[in-house]
Amino acid sequence: MKVYHQLGFRYNWNIESFMQQVGDGLIFSPINMDAEVLFQKVDALKEPSFLDPQLYLLNEAKGDLDTYPFFPGNLIPDFETTDLDGYSNILAEKCINYQLKNNFKYLVVPTRYYDDNPSTYFQQCTNYFVRPFFKNLGDRSINKSTLLSVIVKRIMLIDTEKRNEVLNWITGHRQANGVYLIFENDFKTKQIKDFDYLLNVLKFIKVLKVNGLEVHLGYTNTEAFLYSIAMPDSISIGSYENLRSFGIKRFQDLEKGPVRSPNARLYSSKLLQWVDYQYIDAMKDLIPHYESYFDDSEYKPLMFKPDFKWHFAKSEPYKHYFFVFDKQMKSLPVAQIERIEFVRMKMEESIEIFREIQNVIYLDENSDGSHLPTWLNVIKSFQKSLI
């Protein structure tokens, strides 16, 4: 299973890690990188990678999106949904051309985002994006691997009818080699603790795999470790929280009001959790072997120095996470049965370590192990569905 860097703000941290052999490729983000800057990047960065075209809001010119030739506003000013009728073929061609010119590993078919999907949503996606895209590829006999981008809302997982609709839609497009799947995350907690949601994600991935599609998961956080048991082809790692949890706000050109900075956190593969760094001082005081809960990396000695100034915008905790999580994902057994057993065992070990910690430290719900019992139950149920 591969690990892609989900690029965003401060994408250089990801690129630097990737150049140190962390991860297998990059998912480029047009809102954060000018089209020409991306074009100038070396082949070694682009060839194993792909582009997320980010036409989610069609004509919202967030960041550098409007520097891309396929940005709708560059076709005609004030592009609107109705203009897709006349311009979808040109849009597809420009989107394909830009991706071909950069020689990415995959060609990605864009998609749109709505807060509430209209009843014609999938028909629109087919007419405006998928059909023109594949027609253009067919006309030019381009034979490159393609991915459909699909945003999966929570309702599409929970509601059987809606789930079947989206699965039918994806599997109905036989020209695509796979999907770039993004699960929208509107949970209030930092870890996902919803049993039905998680189990349905696993089943969703499984159906796509059974249908012979490559499954690439974007915007994943720690739950990617759980998702791995459904055998996706890749998961993603990202720095800031909005790159590990998909929300449309990231693509909206909102007026910036005062924003409360999140606390800096440190990921531990042994805990399967990002722990608020301020609990580390308490651990230092109360648990003699506390350092053993945190993975070694070239960044760890610096972060554990007493004068390290923790801040959510510092690179070290994120580069540490890229390194640790990539290694963790690469340690997974290749065969599904062994992998499930391995993941289950690791979660049980994490629960045990949390028991030790929580004997003396009162962790809050975003630093504790309260997600893990749910994850274990999800594994058990998923295992049953495999029999």
Place this chain on the structure above:
Amino acid sequence: MFSTEAEMSICFEKYLKKTFGNNYFKEYSGLFGIPDFVLYSKQEKHTTIVSFELKLTNWKRAALQAFRYRSFSHLCYVVMDEKSKNAASRNIDLFKQYNIGLATFTPDNGLQIFFMPEFKPPFSNTQSQKILNAIPRRGRRSARSMKLICA
């Protein structure tokens, strides 16, 4: 019994002033959490820092917050409204486990302490130093009645 936390906070502040003097900060921010009150008292060369988290009902939330204040305090207290006394005191073992003080407060009777925590150094020197640096020079004196909250 208080109808809002704001009302409880006003009464508690009056009580703090009367009982311990003016050696306190209200809602001090920039630390691990924002305690409702931080009391400080200089004894010889050492300054003791005591944090208080006031709550009408949710003792569990208060205990989580108070534990964070151990990063910069020698003592932390959850102060509950009288009406939530039973729910909190039924869980006194949790307060003992994490060395968090538990008390109730009424304007008439002041603080009633159910568990007095052990005096412990703060987890983080950096954080406690922030408070020490914020104490006005002329305010560096011993608070009155510290024995009420500190063994």
